Amino acid sequence: MVRDSLWERIEPLLPKVERRTHHPGRKRLEGRKVLCGILFVLHTGIAWEFLPQELGFGSGMTCWRRLRDWHEAGVWDRPHQVLLIELHAAGKLDWSRAVIDGSHVWALKGGPKSGPSPVDRARTGSKHHVLTDGHGTPLAVSLTGGNRNDVSQLMPLLDAVPPVRGRVGRPRRRPDHLLADRGYDHDKYRRLVWAKGIKPLIARRGTPHGSGLGVHRYVVERTIALLHWFRRLRIRWEIRDDIHEAFLTLAAAIICWRRLVR
Known part of the structure; x- marks a missing residue:
């Protein structure tokens, strides 16, 4: 229903x-x-x-x-943007920071945007990459092969954030800060993020745990869990990558709608 x-x-x-x-x-x-x-x-x-x-x-x-x-026809991207605009107008988006992370899922039938996972005994898999605001609302999602590094989707996800209207002033599409774990630790990408006017807060490899970012980063892990609450996204059954991407974008829009109505 x-x-x-x-x-x-x-x-x-x-x-x-x-x-x-x-x-x-x-x-x-x-x-x-x-x-x-x-x-x-x-x-x-x-x-x-x-x-x-x-x-x-x-x-x-x-x-x-x-x-x-x-x-x-680009149907699923448009409701996602419309819902982000409504959330922004209602003051329910936190642009002070954005959080990024990725999650591996099995791709039992293979297909485009799948590959051997380096963390799962080379089983064929895909990755869901998610960028959220400070509250965990999904701003952009993408699909790649399981053998792609998380950092490869850092700039594409930032570029994929649509212009969000709803308040006085120019449409918003850039957060103030970007939080990420050690998988995104690379000075080249720090410079690219700075060039967009965003301050990167990325944990560094080789340093002891306890950077303090986990207090704020948990929201993206919670959003990934919400995406995988949709059973069709827990395992990639589709050979065609566009069908799985359609499910992924639709699920992100539904999460935004639930945050709006609740």
Whole structure:
């Protein structure tokens, strides 16, 4: 069941498909029912072919195709940005700092953006990279192979933060500080972050633990746990990377919506 408050934000962003006058074929399933089916798969992790049609979702292939088409049309990025704007207008975004981290998941069927994990006996896997604000609200997410270093996504994630309006002044897209663990310790990237007007606070390798950043960094670990609460994201079952990225972006938007309504 898709809540009215969530559907009201997503429906205007869906591409309109006009029905053909000649040979129209079967009537197109309503977008809200299809979205219910997509969310059912995201929440439960069920295979597409086992999606229960008696619940009114339509076939699993219908939902899969619509998820693919909507992702290609950039549908999921737009509700995420809209929700960030609403959170910013409500004063629920903490721009004083941003926190970044990555998490490994198995990719049992392989595919693009997967690779042997150096921390899991070279099993094929992927990584979810997440950038959050100081409260743990996801600002940007990305998917890479399991053999990619976390620091490789530092600048792409900062660049992926959309311009967030909602208050007087210019749209906001840069935090004041960036917090990261030792996996991001590299002077080259410190300089790149400084060049964006952001102060990097990154723990250094070879120093004793107890930098004090963990007091603030836990929010990104909590957000990653919330993302993996969606069972479809705990293990990557999709060979196509764009389908898994669609699930990842949709889950980030849902987390933002929950923070807004609660």
